[in-house]
Amino acid sequence: MSLQEAVLQLDGDRVEPSVHATGPWDRGAQHGGVPAALAVAVAEAQTQHWEGQWCLRRLSLELPRPVPMQPLRVKHAVSGGRSVKRVRVELLDADDREVASALLLMQRATEVGMPRFGCAVPAPDVPPADACTTSVRFGGMPKQSAFHTTGLDIRLAVGDSEQPGPATAWFRAERPLVAGRDTSTVMLACAASDFGNGLSWETPFSDYVFVNSDLTVLLERPPEGEWLGVAAGTRVAADGTGIAQSQLFDQRGHCGQAFQNLLVFARPAR
Numbered sequence: 001m002s003l004q005e006a007v008l009q010l011d012g013d014r015v016e017p018s019v020h021a022t023g024p025w026d027r028g029a030q031h032g033g034v035p036a037a038l039a040v041a042v043a044e045a046q047t048q049h050w051e052g053q054w055c056l057r058r059l060s061l062e063l064p065r066p067v068p069m070q071p072l073r074v075k076h077a078v079s080g081g082r083s084v085k086r087v088r089v090e091l092l093d094a095d096d097r098e099v100a101s102a103l104l105l106m107q108r109a110t111e112v113g114m115p116r117f118g119c120a121v122p123a124p125d126v127p128p129a130d131a132c133t134t135s136v137r138f139g140g141m142p143k144q145s146a147f148h149t150t151g152l153d154i155r156l157a158v159g160d161s162e163q164p165g166p167a168t169a170w171f172r173a174e175r176p177l178v179a180g181r182d183t184s185t186v187m188l189a190c191a192a193s194d195f196g197n198g199l200s201w202e203t204p205f206s207d208y209v210f211v212n213s214d215l216t217v218l219l220e221r222p223p224e225g226e227w228l229g230v231a232a233g234t235r236v237a238a239d240g241t242g243i244a245q246s247q248l249f250d251q252r253g254h255c256g257q258a259f260q261n262l263l264v265f266a267r268p269a270r
Contacts, residue, residue, distance in 0.1 A: 006179035007151050008038060015091070016071045020175060022146040024138065024198065025211055029066035031147035033191035035091055036061050036215055037177045039102035040187045042076050043087040047106065050085070058105040059190050059217040067091060067099045083108045123253040126157040129170040129227040136161045136169050138198045138205065148198065150174060152191070157229065159200075166200045168231040185223040189248055193217045193258035196232035196244035203236055207267055210234075210242060212260035219248075219256040227251060230258075240264045 009016045015038060023031035040056060047054040073092045080086050084107055091100040132155035136148075143149055153174045159167030171192035173183045194215050203210055229249040236242035242262030248255050 004175045006176040007034060007147065008177065009179045010038070010041070010074070010181075013074050014071060015074050017069050019145045020147060020151040022069060022144075023066075024146060024148060024205075025209060026066060028069050030069060031151070031194065032061070032063055032067070032212060032215060033194035034147055034151075034177075035063070035067055035100040035102070036194055036217075037183075037187045037191040038074065038091075039087075039089040039104060040184070040190050041178045041181055042074065042089050043104040043106060044184060044186070045181075046076070046078055046085075046087055050108075053109045054085070054106045055109050055222050056104055056186050056190075056217075056219055057107045058219070059102060059215070060104075061100065061102045061190075061215040061217075063100050063213055063215075065097070065099050068093055070094060072099070080106075083110075123249040124158070124168055124229070124231045124247060126168050126229065126231070128251060129155060129157075129172070129229070132157050132170055136167075136199065138201070147191075148195070151177075154195070158231070161199060161201075164202050164204075166231070166233040168229065169195075169199055170227045170229050171195070172227050185225060185228060185250065186219070188226075188228045189219070189223045189256065190215075190217050192228050192230050193246055193248065194260070195230060196246035196258060197234055197242070197260050197262055199230060199246075200232035200234040200244060202234045202242070203264060208264060209267060210236065210262050210264045212244065213263050214261050215258065216260075217248075217256060217258045221255050223248065223250040223255040224252055225250050234262070236262065236264050
């Protein structure tokens, strides 16, 4: 991974985004994958104080308003018992308004010698990441410095991201997501999961906004390696709602899934 400027700077409870956190809809707002990755970083830091090995099983992120490209305050609280803990993470703006909140369900890993029953979801049949050389183009989204261009390296594996419909891509961190911290594959997975709607868009970026109001990530096992795969599909209804569903996998196979509720509306005529 490059030692370039990180996506986020975290100092105590203060977090400041760099230009590489920018989202595609508004230069003044962060990409939803950025607070998702930050929430995981906060939870992973807490596990260092717990006995045993802990894994993220579910991330539930809500985005009630745009997360601004400004310094923010992060709060967290931990609850739970010996085998399951909940980490709640909140992001507050300069006016102390909540701009994002996440609930992370952490589960203690225990080896119980369970036989494999063959019910796992198969991973998509896609080329390996090192065989994919085409960078994803998100249907007319701007190509200036932003999370989807300079924050992550995104390689198309299946489909055509410049045409509507399902598509699959490999994701890798182009730079540290949080300065001074290793970028775990779980952080990458939660950040990449927020790209499902852009990867498999059904309404053109030039005419419609299709922003997600939440993100839910379910992990079957901790993903491994520097690349994370996302196979996404989107459905949009006439009433301005939609859902994007993604299958998550690493180079070993399937590792989880993600869901986004979408708010869809037509752009004003220019």
